[in-house]
Amino acid sequence: MTIKEQLAVRAARVEDFLVLCMRDRGIPERLLRSMEYSLLAGGKRLRPVLMLSWAGLLGSEGVTDRIMPFAASLECIHTYSLIHDDLPAMDDDDLRRGRPSNHKQFDEATAILAGDGLLTEAFGLMSAASIVNGLPADRVLRAVFVLAKAAGAGGMVGGQAVDMELTGCTDVPLDDLRTMHAMKTGALITAACECGAILAGAGDADVENAREFGRNIGVAFQIVDDVLDVVSDTETLGKPAGSDEAMGKSTYPSLMGLEKSKSLASDYVEIALTRLSGYYGAEQEFLWQLARYIVDRVY
Template identity: 80%
Template sequence: MTFKDDLGRRAAEVEGYLVACLRDKGIPDRLLKSMEYSLLAGGKRLRPVLVLSWNGLLGGEAAKAMPFAASLECIHTYSLIHDDLPAMDDDDLRRGRPSNHKQFDEATAILAGDGLLTEAFGLMAAASLVEGLPADRVLRAVSVLARAAGAGGMVGGQTVDMELTGRTGVPLGELKKMHAMKTGALLTASCECGAILAGAGETDIDNAREFGRKIGVAFQIVDDVLDVVGDTATLGKPAGSDEAMGKTTYPALIGLDRSKTLAREYVDEALTHLSGYFGSEQEFLWQLARYIVDRVY
């Protein structure tokens, strides 16, 4: 099995869980359609896959961690719906389809995002209440994820991104800090929560966190590069939108070649945090880190 086949298999397992996770909850029909329109629109399911892979690497059970893993996808999807809104990034296309607010309307899109964020915390609780994971592990993981997704993490990062849009002369350090909040925080939390839910020790949790932090930086650099060199059909969203909106990006500050090199350097650093582990999950995480930068080579 190739790495892409393995990633696709893992994503499909997450997808199977997501299909049912919003059903039979009394959600009004139009709101449910809007939530599922974005949640089930495909994608690599990278964040839940990272939860499950680190959890498996450190001795956890995938079935018990799946509700928590799915919560990451709900949070990620809500952020995409809100980022696309006219008041923010004003994007009409997402994953090759009309953005949620274009398919439905702005009010419904806002409420769909709100609904997904709230449902995510119900899914986190299910890891303990339904699947039987120890409550102290789930509580710690909830705290980590809430911090990563909140005002000091992803939400704050989007705020800074909007503040930097259209500015010139933005220092590289400020760009790194913004992306560590907007993109990196949720990827980091995915790895860290997987380790916590497995009952891992502090050294293993630190390794998971640092692996996630470094691939988070690499992932964002590569996304910036792809916005320049990719095409709309491949990206699933308008190519060149960063430049058109005056976004501060790595290629804009340090050029394409240096951006590619920097992404690979971060991946190399991430791999050092896998050096003490063995087995299929270690190999998968190793290949996943490499895959992030291979998209631009």
Template identity: 50%
Template sequence: MDLKQYLKERCRLVDEALERYLPKEDELPSILHKSMRYSVFAGGKRIRPILMLAACESVGGDLSHAMPAACAMEMIHTYSLVHDDLPAMDDDDFRRGNPTNHKVFGEAVAILAGDALLTQAFILMSRNVNGSKPSAERLLAVIQEISCCAGSHGMVGGQVVDMESEGNQEIDLPTLQYIHTRKTGALMKASVKAGAILGGADDSAVSSLTRYGEAIGLAFQIADDILDIVGTTEELGKDAGSDEARGKATYPALMGLAESKRRAAELVDMALDALSSFDSKADPLREIARYIVARKS
């Protein structure tokens, strides 16, 4: 399959849906809605929503059943980036090649825009936006999965431990894995699992796709750690080498570059193995797993 074309087409579908689901810029309070839309439409690759749609497809599901939750996931991811970039956290000036939200709208509005995006995500998941019919039971399971993976035992918890670990030269592998599987991996796993549930998968398929999601989630963050070293600022859309400058806990810092690349490749193999019982409808997931470690940004 042509992965580049697939990603482009799915990204277009997600962007069109986000355009419908987000408040318009001229709706009061307009400054808040402008801030929300600024970061959502700042050029993201839409990996998480595309993973959800691909997982739904892999079990023969209807994409319309997964699209609201897919867009909700992108809102949650975007809120986390807006808050990560704040001076109190990573203090970044650029994201995806553009000034960060707080540099354009100020810290207070950026904080509130992140809050609003997180809230909007759950509004979107809990209503029948486009007339699709996933059962209430499946919808509730998805909301609970995403909530858990976004909260203190997931992404937010990983972010806290990541900040606490900055500059700590004694960081060990279990702590590093805790950070990566939660800060980045949790939402990726949730995206894949949610897509499977909304696609009507049985328990066995949900379990297999969850294992796939866990593997690629960790592989994605290890690849990010590697790119921070080998990538350029132009390729990354943010300052290259920022992890090392802040003394962040990363796989290359702990294990070296070569071993980090080997571990990422091993995780991709694990992800592909989890899909061994799936037919060609899972090919997009297979190609995305390979792309995760081959990408340049």
């Protein structure tokens, strides 16, 4: 299978769990429809797949089944962030994953509450890895700490705040852009890999390899997203193409140009791959190909 096909198969496993994970929880019907409208709207499921792959690489047989609720929590957090990012007070986007944004399909208040609900339910899913699936509580607690930090004010939320501050500014230093993206996009990708290793019971050296792999592909992923916003189209992206430039956002292409941006993304992937050099097997090969695929999307 191609890497796209492999990713789709793994994403489908996550999707099967997501279809059921919000049901029978006493959620009001309209709120549930809004939450599932965005949660089940498709996507690569990159973050949960990364978590499951690192756990599969470093853990014992069956560990990926036991951590599936925790992996699903990543998709809930990611989806909540997309719902809120699209709001008029934030990026003001009317299209997400090829269809109307949540606040356009429902209304702003419902979209805000759907995001709030997904974020809060995510922590219930994390705890289910231990309470329901029997994963050692100390592993789960450590992973919750890592993920909460990555998703919070010093990570993803803080990155969005900085992004809003920089929107419309000229001559934004490259270091500031890199820091913002490391928080807004990279932190959750990094945490996905790190938490996969932690939940598998890996040692410190393996956890560091997972973390640094995630950190570097997180940078590459954001650079490629910036490039695709310039060179791709709305139908392919599933969201408005050219929106970064229209909103006056600083991006890697705007600061470095397209070709240098592509080259930089490739450099970060090469650094990430060094963290896989000591491992073998199907999961190592999948992670290797997935890292390459992140950059191949722009060629």
